[in-house]
Amino acid sequence: MTPAPPVDPPRPPLTRAARRRNRIIALTGLTSVWVLLWGTLSWANVISGLVVAIILLAVFPLPPVTFAGRIHPLPMLHFWLRFLQDLVIASIQIAWLALRPPGKPPFSAIIAVPLRVNTDLNLTLTAEALTLVPGSLILEADRTTGTLFVHVINLRSREEVEEFRREVYALEARIVAALGSPDELRRIRENPPSPLDLEGASR
Amino acid sequence: MSLDAVLDVIAAACLLIGALLSLAAGVALVRFPDLLTRMHAAAKPQVLGLLLVLLGCALRLRTGVDITTLVLVGVFQLATAPVAAHMVGRAGYPHEYIRTDLLLTDELAAHLDKVAAGDQQDPAHA
Structure with a gap:
C-alpha cells in the first residue's frame, strides 16, 4: 500500500x-x-x-x-447483546443458504465504508465485529482514510447495498458508544450517515 | 429433576446445536460459489458452533480450572476468526477465485486502481 x-x-x-x-x-x-x-x-x-x-x-x-475513551457499561452491554443476537442470526442465515435446495447462487457486493471515527482501535473493532454479524466480511482496511472494504453476501438489489452501508454505520456507532471518548461520541452525533456521505462513499 | 440433570440437558442441547452449526458451515464450504462467500461460512456458523460447544462443555464440566480455559478459547476464537477470514479474503481478492458475475458492485477495485496509479506517480515526484 x-x-x-x-x-x-x-x-x-x-x-x-x-x-x-x-x-x-x-x-x-x-x-x-x-x-x-x-x-x-x-x-x-x-x-x-x-x-x-x-x-x-x-x-x-x-x-x-x-485508547482515548473509557468503558461505558450500559452501551457496552447493549453492544454485546446486539452482537450475540447478530451472531446467531448470521449463523442461521449462512446455514440456511448452505442447506437450502439448489437454485441461483446468492448475489454479493463489495462496498467501501469510510468510518467516521478514524482511530486504529475503532477500525479494528468495527472490522472484527463486522465479520461476525449477518452478511458481511471484512476484505481490506485503509488506515489512512479509515475506510473499510466489506464483502456483503445475500443481496438482491442496489437498495439493499445502501441499506447495508447504514447498518455498518450503526454498528460503528454502537462500538463508539461503548468505548469512545467524548470527542469521538460528538463526531458520531454530528455526522449522521446522510445521503451525501453515502454518495461520497461510492467514489 | 435435580439441578445437575437440568444442566446436563442444557449442555447436551448446546453440544448438539453447536455440532449441527459446524456441520452447516462444512456444507456451506462445499456448496458456496466462490472464495469470499465460503469465508462467510468459515467465519460465522463455525464461530457460533464452537462457542456453543464450549458452553456445553463448561456446563458439563463445572470446574473453575476448565471453565477459565474454555473462556480463553472462546475469546481467542472471536478475536482471530475475523482476522483469518480477512487475510484469506484479501489474498484471494484480485484473482479468478472470485465470481465477479455474482457481484452487484465492487468498490475495492476502484480503490486499488487508484492506489496503483498513485504508486506509479510517486517515483516521478521523488
Missing part, C-alpha cells in the same frame, strides 16, 4: 500519562490471560503473570494503540 500521510484526524504524539495508561491496560490484559490459563486466582499466579507480562512488554514493545 502507498504510505500516504495520514490526513484525518491528525494523531497527536502520546503524552507520558497516555503512554502509562496504555501500558497499564496491556499489563492487566496479559496478566488476566495468564491467570485464566492457570485457572485459579492466587497471589502466586497474579505475581508470576505480572512478571511475564512485564518481560513481554519489555522484549516485544507494542505499537501505541490509543
Whole structure:
C-alpha cells in the first residue's frame, strides 16, 4: 500500500500519562490471560503473570494503540447483546443458504465504508465485529482514510447495498458508544450517515 | 429433576446445536460459489458452533480450572476468526477465485486502481 500521510484526524504524539495508561491496560490484559490459563486466582499466579507480562512488554514493545475513551457499561452491554443476537442470526442465515435446495447462487457486493471515527482501535473493532454479524466480511482496511472494504453476501438489489452501508454505520456507532471518548461520541452525533456521505462513499 | 440433570440437558442441547452449526458451515464450504462467500461460512456458523460447544462443555464440566480455559478459547476464537477470514479474503481478492458475475458492485477495485496509479506517480515526484 502507498504510505500516504495520514490526513484525518491528525494523531497527536502520546503524552507520558497516555503512554502509562496504555501500558497499564496491556499489563492487566496479559496478566488476566495468564491467570485464566492457570485457572485459579492466587497471589502466586497474579505475581508470576505480572512478571511475564512485564518481560513481554519489555522484549516485544507494542505499537501505541490509543485508547482515548473509557468503558461505558450500559452501551457496552447493549453492544454485546446486539452482537450475540447478530451472531446467531448470521449463523442461521449462512446455514440456511448452505442447506437450502439448489437454485441461483446468492448475489454479493463489495462496498467501501469510510468510518467516521478514524482511530486504529475503532477500525479494528468495527472490522472484527463486522465479520461476525449477518452478511458481511471484512476484505481490506485503509488506515489512512479509515475506510473499510466489506464483502456483503445475500443481496438482491442496489437498495439493499445502501441499506447495508447504514447498518455498518450503526454498528460503528454502537462500538463508539461503548468505548469512545467524548470527542469521538460528538463526531458520531454530528455526522449522521446522510445521503451525501453515502454518495461520497461510492467514489 | 435435580439441578445437575437440568444442566446436563442444557449442555447436551448446546453440544448438539453447536455440532449441527459446524456441520452447516462444512456444507456451506462445499456448496458456496466462490472464495469470499465460503469465508462467510468459515467465519460465522463455525464461530457460533464452537462457542456453543464450549458452553456445553463448561456446563458439563463445572470446574473453575476448565471453565477459565474454555473462556480463553472462546475469546481467542472471536478475536482471530475475523482476522483469518480477512487475510484469506484479501489474498484471494484480485484473482479468478472470485465470481465477479455474482457481484452487484465492487468498490475495492476502484480503490486499488487508484492506489496503483498513485504508486506509479510517486517515483516521478521523488
